[in-house]
Amino acid sequence: MIEVKNISKVYGKKSNKFQALTDVSFSIPKGASVAIVGKSGSGKSTLMHVMSGLDRPDSGLIIIDKQNILELKNKAVDLFRAQEIGFIFQSFFVQANESVADNVSLPLEIAQVDRAKREQKINTALKSVDLFDKIKNKAKDLSGGQKQRLAIARAIVNEPGIVFADEPTGNLDSATGDKIEDLLFELNKKNKVTLIIVTHDSDLAKKCDMRIHIRDGRVTKIDKTGDGK
Amino acid sequence: MRTIDVINRAGRSLKQAKVRTLLTSLAIAVGSFTLTLALAAGEGSRQYADKIISSNIDPQALMIVKDKSLFGEGGSMSGGLREYSANSSEYNGLTFKALSASDVKRIEEDKDIKKVTPTFLVSARFVTFEQKENKKYTTDITAFDTSVRPEVIAGSLPANGKQINDDEVVVPESFLDTLEIKDKQKFVGSGVILHLERPSKELSKEQVQEIMITKGIPGLEEASKPISMDVKLRVRAVSKKSVTSLSASNALFISENTARDLSDFMTKGTSQYQSYISVMALVKPGVDPATVKHRLEKHGMIVKTAKDLQGLLFTIVNLIQGIVIGFGVLALIASVFGIINTQYISVLERTQQIGLMKALGMRGRDVARLFRYEAAWIGFLGGVIGALLAWGVGTLLNPWITETIGLGEGNYILVFQFIPAVVLIISLMIVGIIAGYYPARKAAKLDPIEALRTE
Ligand SMILES: Nc1ncnc2c1ncn2[C@@H]1O[C@H](COP(=O)(O)OP(=O)(O)OP(=O)(O)O)[C@@H](O)[C@H]1O
Ligand SMILES: [Mg+2]
Numbered sequence: 273m274i275e276v277k278n279i280s281k282v283y284g285k286k287s288n289k290f291q292a293l294t295d296v297s298f299s300i301p302k303g304a305s306v307a308i309v310g311k312s313g314s315g316k317s318t319l320m321h322v323m324s325g326l327d328r329p330d331s332g333l334i335i336i337d338k339q340n341i342l343e344l345k346n347k348a349v350d351l352f353r354a355q356e357i358g359f360i361f362q363s364f365f366v367q368a369n370e371s372v373a374d375n376v377s378l379p380l381e382i383a384q385v386d387r388a389k390r391e392q393k394i395n396t397a398l399k400s401v402d403l404f405d406k407i408k409n410k411a412k413d414l415s416g417g418q419k420q421r422l423a424i425a426r427a428i429v430n431e432p433g434i435v436f437a438d439e440p441t442g443n444l445d446s447a448t449g450d451k452i453e454d455l456l457f458e459l460n461k462k463n464k465v466t467l468i469i470v471t472h473d474s475d476l477a478k479k480c481d482m483r484i485h486i487r488d489g490r491v492t493k494i495d496k497t498g499d500g501k
Numbered sequence: 502m503r504t505i506d507v508i509n510r511a512g513r514s515l516k517q518a519k520v521r522t523l524l525t526s527l528a529i530a531v532g533s534f535t536l537t538l539a540l541a542a543g544e545g546s547r548q549y550a551d552k553i554i555s556s557n558i559d560p561q562a563l564m565i566v567k568d569k570s571l572f573g574e575g576g577s578m579s580g581g582l583r584e585y586s587a588n589s590s591e592y593n594g595l596t597f598k599a600l601s602a603s604d605v606k607r608i609e610e611d612k613d614i615k616k617v618t619p620t621f622l623v624s625a626r627f628v629t630f631e632q633k634e635n636k637k638y639t640t641d642i643t644a645f646d647t648s649v650r651p652e653v654i655a656g657s658l659p660a661n662g663k664q665i666n667d668d669e670v671v672v673p674e675s676f677l678d679t680l681e682i683k684d685k686q687k688f689v690g691s692g693v694i695l696h697l698e699r700p701s702k703e704l705s706k707e708q709v710q711e712i713m714i715t716k717g718i719p720g721l722e723e724a725s726k727p728i729s730m731d732v733k734l735r736v737r738a739v740s741k742k743s744v745t746s747l748s749a750s751n752a753l754f755i756s757e758n759t760a761r762d763l764s765d766f767m768t769k770g771t772s773q774y775q776s777y778i779s780v781m782a783l784v785k786p787g788v789d790p791a792t793v794k795h796r797l798e799k800h801g802m803i804v805k806t807a808k809d810l811q812g813l814l815f816t817i818v819n820l821i822q823g824i825v826i827g828f829g830v831l832a833l834i835a836s837v838f839g840i841i842n843t844q845y846i847s848v849l850e851r852t853q854q855i856g857l858m859k860a861l862g863m864r865g866r867d868v869a870r871l872f873r874y875e876a877a878w879i880g881f882l883g884g885v886i887g888a889l890l891a892w893g894v895g896t897l898l899n900p901w902i903t904e905t906i907g908l909g910e911g912n913y914i915l916v917f918q919f920i921p922a923v924v925l926i927i928s929l930m931i932v933g934i935i936a937g938y939y940p941a942r943k944a945a946k947l948d949p950i951e952a953l954r955t956e
Binding site for chain 2 (some may be wrong): 321326327350351352353354355357360361365367369371374378379381382383384420
């Protein structure tokens, strides 16, 4: 369960001040798939950064599993991110010169997972995105869709409870994008991962249990489909 | 993040920028090369000096003098105004304070002294060899040192600690060339004559008058003629050329008694009679020479133990080594800026990677470590390259150096040691880490959101 309460975020100072988020509140049940939708510049990425502890809001609460992460010290927030959160970015951010395996290994190293357990976790993650045969390849030799699958494998390798995806299909053609989407929802269903997708693709948004609409830093509408609460 | 993982990642990112890594570490390698050679040269020179000293000086020996300048301390060897001392000796036109007979007696009476040998200054006007008639030669002459046994190529030497007979002489191998003697076995046993001359006594007016009256002009001529003496010796042995033995190669050895007699003859009637510029004393075994040294120094003598002499030589070696090390350190300082520059650019190039790692929960401290370890890797690489290069070049050059400056077979001026090399490489890694400090801090402070925005 993620509860976002009265979040406000201001960028810059004095004359350059810009109110990116204003009094944003909502809650996301565990295991749900959520789309944050809105026009460019509406504050979607900012919201995602704040929710994941990457950035600090000026006011409000982010309560994840009864813990207000804004109260935690930097070190604890880093640890929380390493253990509980997976990230997928629009422009992949895979390390081109590193091997596929080393890319996926990074979150495990950061979370100080034992060496002995790593290999198995890496293999499982790569198999679930169907990239196991490329394990020894350099990341730069992969196609765009494969890179994003690699990014997904990296996001899920440490079995996080929450996966954030910022425009995960934005850089892909629609056929490849569809495959990535299927993969994400499969993860959501099978592993009970809370999936939070930032997107302006309404088709993708429709596939989610819940949509949070944002305009100019404010939540304008929250709608749910199916039997989701 | 675990240290081993940080080290592995650091190593991998360097591998991905091979050329840049290599070029940066080459700058360090220059420093490492210079330092390795300096260390090797220092060690080699020290070992060589050690060898020379131990094959020339008994560790229990004391060198005793009265004149500080003889050990190169205080006062110059020549010129300048110096206090007159009745007890002074002249050598090569220089005047030195000398040890008097009573000084020598004092040393002899010390309870821990086994043996005292004054350095007799024997200078023959000329020397003739039976096998080379009608030719006159000049050479240094010294007393045979019983504690050093040179190898011989002809004849034989007495057992260690025993003197040669008073009518015997040991000739160095090098003299055979000058004498053009082929058959060295025949040379052994042949005669050598030392011709000594000392100026006649200065005659007073009364003495001149007296001689004139009693003996006339021829008598006066006779009286003012230098007094000369011929000493006939025979060759006992020919000593082998030795590079580590200082005296064996260039002087005739005569027995201690003969040396004393000749020295007395030369100085008879002068203030230098039975006074010596230096004295060598042997301390009884088991007694620390340093304690005897302190005792004698209370009596105004200047005493050096074998260790002191070694120190004297080492000071020079250390000074030269220090200068070379200075150059090496200079090269290192230059390379530090190379590392800073490389790592700084690397941080700028990898902002996105750093941002990702921080977004995934990597601590700033660990990011800084990653960059510091990369710098340490560069230091390690440079250190190893430089040390190996120095070792290779040194090993190739050593025989040539030995031959060129005539060190003698088996002596090398560049002695490479493992431990100093390891210490050097570790130091270079630390230098790398220090150089990487600023770029690493910049990486640690990077804002992940900012970094992830850059595309
Ligand atoms: N560091 C910053 N300083 C000042 N303004 C910022 C900063 N970061 C974001 N903003 C502003 O905040 C607003 C929200 O930005 P955000 O990146 O959250 O938009 P977004 O909804 O993700 O847009 P897009 O769909 O294009 O990614 C934008 O107007 C942006 O200009
Ligand atoms: Mg965005």
